[in-house]
Amino acid sequence: MSESQLCPCGSSKPFACCCEPIIAGATAPTAEALMRSRYSAYVQGCWKYLHSSWHHATRPSKVSPTDTDWLGLTIVHAATDTVEFIAGFREASKIMTLHEISRFEQVDGHWRYLNGACDISEAGRNSPCPCGSGLKTKRCCGKTSR
Numbered sequence: 619m620s621e622s623q624l625c626p627c628g629s630s631k632p633f634a635c636c637c638e639p640i641i642a643g644a645t646a647p648t649a650e651a652l653m654r655s656r657y658s659a660y661v662q663g664c665w666k667y668l669h670s671s672w673h674h675a676t677r678p679s680k681v682s683p684t685d686t687d688w689l690g691l692t693i694v695h696a697a698t699d700t701v702e703f704i705a706g707f708r709e710a711s712k713i714m715t716l717h718e719i720s721r722f723e724q725v726d727g728h729w730r731y732l733n734g735a736c737d738i739s740e741a742g743r744n745s746p747c748p749c750g751s752g753l754k755t756k757r758c759c760g761k762t763s764r
Contacts, residue, residue, distance in 0.1 A: 626661040627654035628691045628750060641667045645729075649722035650696040652729040657705060661688045673723055673730040685709065689759050690749035699723065706741065706748020706759065713741040713760045715748045 625636035637658035646652035652671060659667045668681040689706035694717075696702070705716045718736035722729050741748050747758035754760075 625654075626658045626688065626691070628693075629654065633658070645727065646671075648696075649699050649720075649729050650693065650701050652722060652731065653696075653701040653703065653720055654691070654693075656731060657688070657691045657703075660686070671729075671731055673725065673732040676731075676733050689713070689747075690751075692748075692750050704748060706750070708759065713748065713755055715739050715741050 623633050625631050625633040627637050629636050637655040640646045640651060640655035641659050641664050646655055656668060656671055663683060665681045665683060669677065687708040689708060692704045694702040694704060699722050700719060702719045707714050707716065716736055716738050718734045720734035721732040723732045741755045741760065743756040743760060744754050747753050747755045749759050751758045
């Protein structure tokens with residue numbers, strides 16, 4: 619990404635001033651900042667960071683690359699140790715929505731992703747596009763020309 623490109627997390631800040639420093643090793647100041655950096659890491663394919671930012675008690679043995687095309691992130695609610703969000707993604711030409719309430723815990727002064735309760739569903743053609751554009755899915759990421 620170029621220095622001026624906006625962060626994938628939807629913050630409207632440049633990636634270089636938002637999630638990139640956290641992915642590179644800076645401490646996330648809040649659970650929401652860690653969650654946003656994890657979303658950006660999925661977009662960027664930073665699998666090692668995703669693995670290391672997972673809580674040791676729930677961390678999988680490895681985090682593997684996927685064919686997921688992440689479309690956008692919307693934070694619904696953030697509290698001290700929980701973040702509710704909706705993320706849109708495309709897999710195998712289907713536009714999907716991931717709605718999750720994630721839990722985080724601090725370990726040695728660093729926020730770590732503990733676990734989450736999530737619901738994954740296909741985005742309806744007439745529902746708001748999960749990329750956050752404000753358009754209907756059929757007029758945005760769900761266009762058949764993609």
